[in-house]
Every structure is written in C-alpha cells, then in structure tokens.
Amino acid sequence: MTGEHRHILVVDDEPQITRVLRTSLTSQGYDIRVANDGETALEIMKDWVPDLVITDLSMPQMDGLELCRRLRVKSQVPIIVLSVRGEEQTKVRALDAGADDYVTKPFGMSELLARVRANLRRIPPQDSPAGGVIDAGDFRIDLDAHAVTVCAREIKLTPKEFELITYFARHPGKVITHRALLTAVWGGNSTEQTEYLRVFIGQLRKKIEPDPSSPRYILTDPWVGYRFEAHPTSSQD
Amino acid sequence: MTGEHRHILVVDDEPQITRVLRTSLTSQGYDIRVANDGETALEIMKDWVPDLVITDLSMPQMDGLELCRRLRVKSQVPIIVLSVRGEEQTKVRALDAGADDYVTKPFGMSELLARVRANLRRIPPQDSPAGGVIDAGDFRIDLDAHAVTVCAREIKLTPKEFELITYFARHPGKVITHRALLTAVWGGNSTEQTEYLRVFIGQLRKKIEPDPSSPRYILTDPWVGYRFEAHPTSSQD
C-alpha cells in the first residue's frame, strides 16, 4: 500500500543502543538514520525528514530535552524518549517538552516496536506531502514556492498566514473548528489561544478579501470556527 | 474563562482508581465521566464524545483490549491503557489493539497527567471522531458543519440549541427526562436548572416549529420531560 518505507531517526550516543535499534528497526522495514547528539540530529533533518524520532535523554552537545523543544517549534513529528532515568519528574519534563512517549532503559525490544507502531499510526492524515499546487476556486497555492494568488493576483503572506490559508484551501466549504486550525498551524499546545486566530484571520482578510468587512472567502461560523469558500469562478466540485 | 474543557472518559471497575483519577483530572480542568466496564463506556460515548480515554485492561463485561478494538473501528480518540500487568507481551497486545500508551499500575499521578497532556496534544486537526450526519424524519443534522435543516430549510442555531436538538435527534420518539437533557447539554452540575430547559426549548420551538404554540416536533411530557418526534414522513418506529 505504501511503497515508501517510514523514516525513523535514532538519536543516541551509545553505540550499543544504536546498533541494536538499527538492526531491529531495519528488520521491521523502517528506514533508519542515526545521530549521536541533538545537533547532528537537527543537521540530518534539514534534508531527511523522519516520520518518527527516537532519542536518548542525556547526550553531548544537545540533550534530548532540548532536542524535543527545538523540534516542536517547527515540527509535529512523533518523539519517543529513551532513558535510563526512571524518576517521575524526569519523565514529566520530557513529555512536557514535547515528547510523545517515554521508555525507560533497559527496555524490551518488542514493546518499543509496538510503541513505534502506535506512534506512527496516528501521524497526520497525509497533510503534508510538502509539494505541488493546490487549486481552489479563485485561489492557487504553490506549496513549493510558498506563493499564493487570488484571481491571478499575487499575494504576499507571512509563514503563519500561508499555513493558515493552506489548511483552509485543503478543506474548502467545510466548517473548521478553532481547535482544528490551532492544532494544524500552531501545534497541539495552543488549542486555547483563539486570540491568535482572531488576529491572523483579520490580517489574512485584509490581504485577500476585496472588502474585509464583509468577507467573501473566509467566513465566520460563530462559536464554532471558520469556513473557507473558494468561490469557483465557473465550475464547482 | 477558557472555552470548552477537554472530555476524558475513565473506564475502570476499581472504585479506588476511578475516585483518585476523577479527583486529579477534575482538578486539572478536565471534564470527567466514569464507566465501570467497556459496555458502559461505549454506551456513554453515544451521547458524550471524549477527547481521550483512560481504560483498565481487565474488567467485567468488556475488557480494555476489546474496548480498544471497538473504538478503533470508528474513532481515533487517544487511548491510555492502565494495568497491573507488566509483561511485555500484554503491553504489545494492547498497543497493537489500538492503545496509544500503556501505563503500569501503580503509577505516579504526575506522570499520568503528563501522558494525558502529551496525548491530547496530538489530537488530529480533523475534529469530529464521531462526526457525520443524523437523519431523523424532517430533520437533518450535520455534526461537522454544525448545520441543521428542517424539511430542507436551513435553521440557524446557537451552540446550546444545537446540542439540544442533537440530543433529541439521537433519541427520537423517546421520553427524555429533564435531568438527562441537562446532564447532556449543561453537564453534570446543572441537573436542577429546569428553567434553562424551559427557556431553550421555547427558543428552539420558535425556530423549528411551524406553530410554536402547538408543537409538532418537541412535545412536552408533563412532570417528566420532553419527547422528540421527528415526524416520520412515511414510517414509524
């Protein structure tokens, strides 16, 4: 069904661990890369996007905690933290730093593999093959060039505005809840910050609406969310 | 001050556990419901869609494993399994049955809370695990779009009105007690405020009834509650 194998980045400075992880994960059909510390991990991820990250907690250069935080700024990739440290407070800190799971060493390999499966299972519904062009009514969004045109007029958008309009354009005509938008654009920690939405929707409207005070494209569904109408000039689907 | 609180369903047959979970989770601002077995859990979820499920593994009626499988058929709601059983094979089975996390009893409460946060963080942007459309006689309720039509005429409803009509439409033809309605729409703390019902039923009738003074859809059952008749066009059940 998939053809492509899932990519897993293993971050650990102990060769024993990385060796056995590489073997086991590879035998399960995953594509593995190994980094010895957080710095290297981030470096690798610049041109190799993993579907899941398994990281140790204590490492030279950049530890697992810091790696989690850095990753969460930009990415929602699932993170499993591996560590010898079993104290509750350590676990809590890792989980709150952005980790999705915490496994204490020594661990059983079949449990780890099951947790890997569980975490991969809920990876976002194919939202970001990271390429191509979305055509929706008056809108054309070039995901590679980060360029948006409305009725063939080029619009200059900031990154967040771009993510917002992209999410809208992928779900035209549907009511999108505040929470869904916040989760999609700001990540799962900001699901209550509806002020962001008010501000950014306002700015977006100023840029794309002919008359921002009576919107044509981004409609408000009071108490629920927003709805994007692409207003197809001639056709409909 | 924050809008909606997250809903968590706790499924366990040991009162000690459910009691402490209810206390801790409630104090963190979550909305809690408790079921003593899998059957009851599924029953509750017909009317009350949780954002996360915490379940024991061994229970009467339906165990946690079976509950995971049943849930995964329709829903992506995050599931955390709690169990005294620490064998690796048991964990693997639970995780592969659809659980997202597995915590061994006894557990530290702050770790559990952190895992709850981590799992909630990941809820897929596409809300509405139990979304879809309810069709009942003259009524059609689109749970995703939050849209209601009566005889193909679109009706604009406020959130509370919408929840009310949704609950009605899920239980057509049945007498629904005041308490059931209040619990479903206003939550478990407002089971005495029957004034809310009078006001909101009145408003609903004004919006959906051809002649609000002699209701056709929302009927009053004096001293008991209300009954919703969808006015089946041809059949009856």
Add this chain to the structure above:
DNA sequence: TCCATCTTTACGAAGATTTTATGAATTGCT
C-alpha cells in the same frame, strides 16, 4: 542595529446565556 513577524493586550459591538418576572395550565384538596 533595523525590520518583519509573531505574541499579547485592550476595547466596543454583536450575540448568547443566565436570571428574573409574569401569566396560563394542570393537579390535588376541600
């Protein structure tokens, strides 16, 4: 440093919920 962007805060208008008041209808009692 400057600049673009993101995050916070504040406030008024529109709209929703909660509370209160009043009258009609129903029941139980004498």
Add this chain to the structure above:
DNA sequence: AGCAATTCATAAAATCTTCGTAAAGATGGA
C-alpha cells in the same frame, strides 16, 4: 366548583462571551 400549589411557556432584563480590530511589546534574523 373554588382555591392553593406546582409546572410550563414566554418575555425581557442582566450578565457574560465571542469577534473583529488596533496597537503595543517580544522575538529573531539579516
């Protein structure tokens, strides 16, 4: 039947939320 007590329906006032907007602070990169 007449009368209190209770419940239901309705309207309207009081209270609270949300939305849109502007603008001030914070952040980070060239």
